[in-house]
Amino acid sequence: MSLKITFLGHSGFLFEGGGARVVVDPFLTGNPAAKHKPSDLKCQYVAITHGHADHVGDAADIAKANDATLIANYEICDHLARKGVKKTDPGNIGGAIQTSFGSIAFTPAFHSSSYEGTYMGMPGGLVLKFPEATVYHLGDTSLFSDLKLMGELYKPDIAIIPVGDRFTMNPTHGATAAQWIRPKVAIPCHYATFPMLTSDISAFQPQGVETRVIKPGECWEYA
Template identity: 60%
Template sequence: MPLKITFLGHSGFLISDGKHTVAIDPFLTDNPVAVHKHEEIKCDYVCLTHGHADHFGDTLQLAGANDATVVANFEICAYCESMGVRKTEPGNPGGRIYTPFGYVAFTPAIHSSSYEGKYMGVAAGLVLQIGGHKIYHAGDTALFSDMKMIGEVAQPEIAMLPCGDRFTMGPKLARMAAEMIKPKYAVPIHHSTWPLLTSDLSEFHPNGVEVKHMAPGDIWHYEG
């Protein structure tokens, strides 16, 4: 089944199989490169890798406006419930959360996670199965050797990998990650949003993996 993949900027995506639409890390308000406003986004699910403001973003607004289900770690879901979100699906790395479109599985990531000074559980990546396709969104992370195992177990067709350096992998290490995961396509994310993040992706050229560069607002009609 074809997917419509919209890049929201920074690390955010909107992924639709034509029946269900999933937002991942929907940071729109205060995002200097975003071209969408949260009022324009329609989704059934909001999936979060961790609690930092540049990933949690407009989660509460999207959940409220769309009666969407938030899929995240236990602590983030508990916080969302305390803020009035009606539907949550908590999980943590190691298992799957089954949904009408497929499933969401959380993976390890090496990073921190907090929101407005509040602890928000462990940071994670996630594997999304939707429309018969599998996508790995690494969240914010350093390079780690178990990415090879994530690739072997999840076998994602698309890997969305942070490349901005300083807070995550830089382009060279993200290239190594892509070569370990072995997806068909690698999408560089978490770069160029602010001057602290690199915009030089010249070292992101993994062997055997096609790089799909997306600008904020770009739509990719993916058929596999």
């Protein structure tokens, strides 16, 4: 069995595993790197790491169009329910939600979180456990020592790490994060979307961890 991963650009991904399609942080409209339109995405779940516009993105429209379940913290779920999302399943840092494909756990991140002038709860990461693999999407965060603990607790096969600098880790710190988490594969994200984010990620070379750079719109399978 293999887990199919499509990079939607910036921090957005589509995962296909366990008989389900899961979209995370689908920022497509207004994203110059995006190769997909919201209407292109078919899914059963939409998950959001935190409440910034470049992560919430098109989540509400995608969830409504697919009658999908939206998974995020309570504040984000409440806000998007007011925008017409019918199915929400809220959680928070330290907890996990059971899904048809496995589970999604909520992890800490060091960042901020607000959307349309509204507080959107604590920022976080997500651990998606599929039968084929466990994926840790760090969301937006700095380097912090408890990433080692996240690696010990969840033992992810794949870690998706923001490396664009300015608002998150830079490539060097991202490499350190990967070495601390110790996944089999590290995938960089949140870089080169806009001029203020670094486009040179050559320093993202974690020792002992395979690095997989996926271009926006491309798909890769983990087996």
